[in-house]
Structure formats: structure tokens, C-alpha cells
Amino acid sequence: MKFTTLVASAALALGLAGGALADDPTKVGFVYVGPVGDGGWTFTHDQGRQAVEAEFGDAVETVFVESVAEGPDAERVMTQMALDGADLIFTTSFGYMDATNNVAAKFPDVKFEHATGYKRLHPNVSTYSARFYEGRAVQGHIAGKMTESNIIGYIASFPIPEVIRGINSAYIHAKKANPDVEFKIVWVYTWFDPAKEADAAKVLIEQGADVVLQHTDSTAPHAAAQEAGDVVTFGQASDMSAYAPFPRVSALLDVWGPYYVARTKAVKDGTWESGDTWHGIGDGMVGIGDITDAVPAEVKEEALALKAALSDGSYHAFTGPLNKQDGTPFLADGETADDGTLAGMNFYVEGLEGEIPQ
């Protein structure tokens, strides 16, 4: 009895959601992996959500759930959102990949957008990501020029292609800027844990790093660098300008607003289609935060020139000649990496030490 009631109300909710498209506001849901106040990744997605609200006003209703653990919890939250009548759901963490596809199978009328993933098992699933590695190239260049100890620390989160691409891109360009540079990489297995990130930053600094790059979302490494005094950091995902002009000398920015607005509009117009979007600096999805005066003027100029070349497509961040870590050829002279290779990147380039956890 209870079960049938549940099924009936679920069906009713679905029917309402389907029929509501015409008049009622379009409901857009967001599933966040961290708190909106993390000052990094989730913060930027929430900026994107606010951009959608600002663009459409009353014609759109947005909802979000923050700090959703990757795994069964995520599936539950997405299901609930779909039952509550969401027309479009953005799931903003790599680890939501399977959950997104599972829930999408159950709600064919709801559109799903999964950030940084590659699985589109159903016609109502899209994936989108940003070419953060372009920003990492600029960061790597500045880092290579700024380091005096020639040791650059890197706080890595999880061993997935996205993170590995960033490490490779930063390393390639740091090495170009400074042939003596060496990377120390620490895997912390978390996207957001200020205490752990602070510890990792301190360890890297104690081991001689005077530039710390991070692929985690909190500002804790900046605080650790500030404490140490002479260590350079870069904002991750959001500007983290509270730590400018030093230690934070620049930032890798995620700009989701325009994409979220465009996709919401597509749902409203009925033109939404499943696809894979991968935008970089040129399309405005990746930004470079203000380079502060702590960076010498000529380094800043070079960095901006690199950014411009990446932006207009005249230069690709992965341009040969490049070898893989084991010495086997990766890209011939002048060859650039195709998107398929980049999307599945699971190896270090030559010169990086250590192994990628598998």
C-alpha cells in the first residue's frame, strides 16, 4: 500500500514536472561537492548559478544542495531534485559521473549536465569541462620564473586525467621558463579539507618549495604560504584575492556563468541537446586572475603573451617535442595533443619524478 502510494506520487511529481515546462519557471538544480563558501571550486559554480538567476529573474528557479558526498548520497540528492520538478540539473564533480547517468536513466525528461566527466550514456546527459590546463600553462610559466629554490610544490587531489593534465601542463611550462625546475607532488585524496591542505603546503615548504601550486579548493595553502613569508601561491578556481598581492600572485579562474545561462536558455527554448563542451581561455570558461605587482613586469608580460597565444589558438599547451615520463615519444616536434589523448591522460611527461597512483 505504502509502496504504491509512493510510486503514484512519484509518477504524479514526474507528470507535473513534465507538464510544468510551459508556464511555470524553469527549475534548475545544482549539486555541489563542497560548501558554497569554500572560496574555490564550489564557490565558482555557485557564482554560475547566481548568473543564471540574474539573467532570467523570475522565469527561472534555482535550487542547490551543497557538500554532497560522491557516491550513493549524490544519487539520492539528484533523484530528489528530479522528483521535485527540476528541468535541468548540473552535477558539478567528477565523482558524480555514474550517479548522474544512473539518475538520468530514470528521468528521461530531465536534462543532466555533468562537469568534468566523459560518460554520456543517455540522450539527456551532457558533459562539460574547462581547459584548465591552459591556465596551468600560464601558472607554470610564472612559477618557473618566480622560484629561487627551483623546487615547485604541487598539492594534487585525485589521480584523474583532469589533475594529471594540470600537473603536466604546469611542469612543461615551468621547465621552459626555468630548465632547473623540479616538481614535488603530494596527493591528498580530497578536494576540500583545509587542515590537510595546510599540512601538505607546510610539508612542501619545509622540503624547500618556494612556489606552491594547488589542485584543491580551499585557501588554506595560501594561509600556510603567508605564514612562511616568502612562498608564492596561485588562486585555484576562484580569485582568492584575500591573499593578494602576495603570496597569491595570480589565479586560475573557473567561469561557469555564461555556459550555465546558455544551457538554461536552451532548455527553455527546447533546443537542448546532449553534447560535450570543452572550453578554454578563448571561450572565456578559463580565466587568469589579476597578476599582481609581486611578479616582475617582464614575467607578467610573458605570461600575458602566453595567455593571448592560448586564447587565439596560435599555441597549444601540449605542443611537441614531448616525451612521456618513461622516455617514449609522446608528441613529435610541432605536433599538438588531440582532445582524446588529453581527456584520458594518465601519464606524466618526461622530467617529472614519482609515479601516478593508479
Next chain:
Amino acid sequence: MDLSSINPILLIAAMIAAATPILLAAIGELVVERAGVLNLGVEGMMITGAVCGFIIAVNTGSPTVGFLAAAVGGAVLSLLFAFLTQVALANQVASGLALTLFGLGLSSLMGQSYVGIKPPRAEATPLGPLADIPVIGPIIFGHDLMVYLGLGIVAGTWAVLKFTRMGLILRAVGENHDAAHALGYKVKRIRTLAILFGGACAGLGGAYISLIRVPQWTEGMTAGVGWIALALVVFASWKPWRVLLGAYLFGGITQLQLNLQGAGVAIPVEYLAMSPYIVTIIVLVILSADKSRAPGSLGRTFHASG
């Protein structure tokens, strides 16, 4: 691999700093559990302490006042738990979980305008020439006051539980609340005081993260330390010195594994990342082979008419 890049002195100093929040929260919970109450709200009380301490420290400019506020904040939140479980006789497990969720939400609400602000810096304890002794100086005498306070609380808790009448009564209430009640002890009052002490300690632990270890405020910044502290109390067989050992082991290996990674040691990172949990559990399980057991009335609701 380059082990020479690891500085053992800095490593041990970092270990102590990493262990202190867990230690503070765990010793508070130990007292609560020895009184027969299971409070799963440690994480919520820690994060509330973290934000209270941060807000007050920023506004007054004094980390010491901040820590006091953190203790008060944690204790006030635990008072809610005490009301639910001791007066309203609600289920302790459910109330504790609710306390954690409530604390996480409340703290992010309170901390909204404090993201990205730098707290006043807590100075190292002025121990004068002691801190200048080579090797031992930075390891033992180079810390902030909270580290010593944490050690003091552990020693104090041990002494009170073992040697004083007060400790005996607390343990009696935890072992068999009906018998303690029959002897005329105020079970609820004693438990409420223990819960308040646990809340204050958890609050201090949280503030240690937001004011010293990180130091800044971000939502959800305790990131599960409270749960580790809870587990530690069980694995330490409700004994203060084992809590200390467990916390230092956990903090130490956490730091060591990061150092080993930075030095490029050829152990797969996954094993390094799980090592703090495994080593701490193994050591404490071996130690608890001496037939230590949980307090008899742990988690049971007491009602005088029952």
C-alpha cells in the same frame, strides 16, 4: 627518493600540531563516555568552537579570548545535547547525529562574513631560553599554549579519574547509573557536567584548527576530525594516555606520509594515505587486548523512576 629533504625536528613539531585538535576533542569525549553518555556530536561541537573562536579572536584581536569563546561555544551547543538526552530522555545516538548536522549548519551561517579573513596570530609560548636548546627546543618548547594545555588536560583527566573521589563518582555513574542513583548521586547533573566538559574540549579542538593549524575560516573545515576523535576514544579503551598515544600516532603518521610523498619515496601513495588509520587502529587494538571494556551504562538512558 631523497629522505634528507625531510627535517625530523620540523616533522615532530608538525606532528604535535596535527595531533592537538584530535587530542582535545577525544579527551573531552572520553570523559563524556566514562560518565555513560555517547555523544556523537563531536564534529558539530568542534566546528561550532572553530567558528566561535575565530569570530571572537578576529573581533578582539586576541587568540586567547578566541579560545575561551570556542570553549564556551562548544559547551553551549553541548548543553542542547544535554537537554535532549538528560531532560527530554531522547535517544543519544540520534541526538548526537542531529547535533553534528546542526553544528555544521549553524557554523556556516555564523561564519558567512568571515571567509577569507586572517585571524590574529597565536604566539609561541614564551619559554625563554628553553626554546633555543638545539633539537629538543623546537620539538618540546616551541609550541603555542594550546599544545601544553591539551597535554595538561590529558594528565588532569587521568589523575582525576584515577585518584579522586570526583573521578570515582563519574566512573560509577558511567558503569551503573542505577547503583549510583541508589547511593544518592545526582546522575543527570553529573552527566550534564561531563557533557559540558566534552563540549568545551571539542570547541577548543575546533578552534585550534581555525586559529592555529590552518589558520582561517572555511565552511566544513573540521572535515571529519570529530569522527576520528570519536573512534579514537573506543580504540583507546577509554583510557586517557592511550588517547594521547593514538592522537600523536595518527597526527604523526599523517604528517610523515605527506613528507614521504614530497620526498618521492617509492611506496604507492594509496598505502601512504591509508597508513595513519591502519597504524593507529592496529596499535590501539593490540593495546586493548587487556580486556578493557566500555563503561557499563554507555549510551543507556537514565530515568530515576526506571
